[in-house]
Amino acid sequence: MVAHLTVARVAEGLGVAWDTANNAVLAEGKRLLINDPTRFEGVKVIGVDEHVLRHTRHGDKDVTVIIALTPVRDGAGPARLLDMVEGRSKAAFKTWLADRDDAFRDAVEVVAMDGFTGFKTAPAEKIPDAVTVMHPFHVVRLAGDALDRRRRPQGAHRAHHPGPDPEEASR
Structure with a gap:
């Protein structure tokens, strides 16, 4: 490790x-x-994401990964792993939050995540004062995907307008 x-x-x-x-x-x-009971001390910003831990013949083995992002936000160091929970669901993350003590839940100010609805609703129910945000990686990916869907096929543009495609240039 x-x-x-x-x-x-x-x-x-x-x-x-x-x-x-x-x-x-x-x-x-x-x-x-x-x-290590001290791993939760000082945590104010957490990140949550799913990960396929293992691919099997009977489907994937998904886990929910929870990390402390406080050191990143404060410029004090890298993110650190807090826990991994079996499954990828609202219930998995909500149960993890429920298993933390009140002091931990009260200290969490921000939860960063991808666009998965379950990850958004679990903190809303267990730590309602925390702000939920989408992790910048996922924002950029969603924006790129939207541009790809909107972009015209290049051949269709060139058939009517010779020269460079302004949408392709802006991308």
């Missing part, structure tokens, strides 16, 4: 099987992160 190595590289370096290295990494991650 500290050296940002993949499990495969750790296993190779230690000369053990992938499963053995993975179990050790998970145990150490739990010891350093999940069992």
Whole structure:
């Protein structure tokens, strides 16, 4: 974890099987992160997003990832992982918020997320004073997608107007 190595590289370096290295990494991650009660101290800005942890023959294994963005906002350092919760749903995030104490929920000022409705409604119900915002990455992606849908096929423009397409140039 500290050296940002993949499990495969750790296993190779230690000369053990992938499963053995993975179990050790998970145990150490739990010891350093999940069992650390101070990880929630000073958190005022959180980010939430989904991640496909594993692709299986029977569908994807989605998790909800919650990170502390306070250090980024305050210019004090990088974001840090707070937790990962199984599933990608309003219920998963709402349950995670409900499991936090009142002091934590009262301290959260901002929740950054993608456009998933469940992620927006969960904080509205559990931390109603927090402002919900869309993470800048998702704003830019949505704007780019909207431009792509609106853009005319280049051939259609050139058939009627020779020369450069002003919409393509502005994009």
